[in-house]
Amino acid sequence: MFDDSSFTLVNPQNGNLAFKLSTFDSNCQFSEIQRLNYFSLIWIQKGSGLVTADFSENQFEAGDLFAFSPYQPFMLASEENIEGVAIHFHPEFFCIYKHQAEIATNGILFNNIFKPPFVTVDEVSKKILEMVVGQIRTEMQKPELAQYELLVSYLKIFLITATRLKNKQQPDEEFQVSTDAKEPYILQNLKNYIELHFKTKHSASDYAELLNITPKALAKITKNHFNKTLTDLISERIIIEAKRELYLTNKAVKEIAFELGYDDEHYFSRFFKNNAEVSPQIYRDTVGFARGMA
Known part of the structure; x- marks a missing residue:
């Protein structure tokens, strides 16, 4: 009706x-x-x-x-x-x-x-x-x-x-308003590094080291341009990938956690729940596509 x-x-x-x-x-x-x-x-x-x-x-x-x-x-x-x-x-x-x-x-x-x-x-x-x-x-x-x-x-x-x-x-307009000529390159490289390394590098200091910049300076740039902390950006990228695996595969949560750089399944589950509001298993049970193909 x-x-x-x-x-x-x-x-x-x-x-x-x-x-x-x-x-x-x-x-x-x-x-x-x-x-x-x-x-x-x-x-x-x-x-x-x-x-x-x-x-x-x-x-x-x-x-x-x-x-x-x-x-x-x-x-x-x-x-x-x-x-x-x-x-x-x-x-x-x-x-x-x-x-x-x-x-x-x-x-x-x-x-x-x-x-x-x-x-x-x-x-x-x-x-x-x-x-x-x-x-x-x-x-x-x-x-x-x-x-x-x-x-x-x-x-x-x-x-x-x-x-x-x-x-x-969305052609990188945020890079054009910067008063520091170095910032556009730092931000673009940050995007690239997160995409390349989010499965193995989870701390803000890891990316500061890759970019040859102090963690404090990188934190300030990230907050100014994205209104998010660097930890937020890294976490969101990990969660996106975790959701994708929970959607499309029948991999065990432990296997997904390991592939994303977490040796402790329980720590990963807490991290996922803190960011996605539900546990990995509940997410899979209520949203996951793969369960329909099992």
């Missing part, structure tokens, strides 16, 4: 949300910290306010599109009513990691630890996204043969459009 503002598909095997399209016209829906076990795309069409996500806060305006991963904590605060569209989908419905080669959205739209979790929708993209939302609404009102395949196709168009847009809007 559908109403005019919300359309939901449920996984018949477990009763969990599979895919949902809804509209909202107040700020109360996301005014408290959300930790959802599915991906969320939230498109603000009217209103402005403050988004809190992970370790940072950013201002948002009408036209901004948020992309949140499962269990990523976020909250939208506004002194006025905000209106928009929300699309939620469970990894069992569509897993971005599994389809990374097709849509290339991970690390750009989702799970980009160096950027705010939103993109500003321009007029051209707005028309495309509005058309896609309309097609999804129509399909969910009158489901027919191959509904899943068609909805996934529409979702891919939405994701690819948003990813292309964010890719155009």
Whole structure:
């Protein structure tokens, strides 16, 4: 049964949300910290306010599109009513990691630890996204043969459009405002070093040594540009990889921990829970894609 503002598909095997399209016209829906076990795309069409996500806060305006991963904590605060569209989908419905080669959205739209979790929708993209939302609404009102395949196709168009847009809007603009000519190179190298070494180097001092800079100076640069500590950035990258392994593989938690540089499975589990709000096993049981293939 559908109403005019919300359309939901449920996984018949477990009763969990599979895919949902809804509209909202107040700020109360996301005014408290959300930790959802599915991906969320939230498109603000009217209103402005403050988004809190992970370790940072950013201002948002009408036209901004948020992309949140499962269990990523976020909250939208506004002194006025905000209106928009929300699309939620469970990894069992569509897993971005599994389809990374097709849509290339991970690390750009989702799970980009160096950027705010939103993109500003321009007029051209707005028309495309509005058309896609309309097609999804129509399909969910009158489901027919191959509904899943068609909805996934529409979702891919939405994701690819948003990813292309964010890719155009994020050409290292934070490096251009620096008053220190060395900082752009330090920050770019920091990104590269975290990507290369996050499985083996977990401390801020490790990266300061690689960059030939004092830990204090690197901490200041990181905080100024990313509004996060270096420890936060390293931890987030490890958690992204851990989630990916829990999503897509049947590896034991102990094996995943070892591959990420943790000899103690229990220490890793505590680290994961502190950053993802749930234990690795609960995350796998509620979100993981691999369990469906076991």
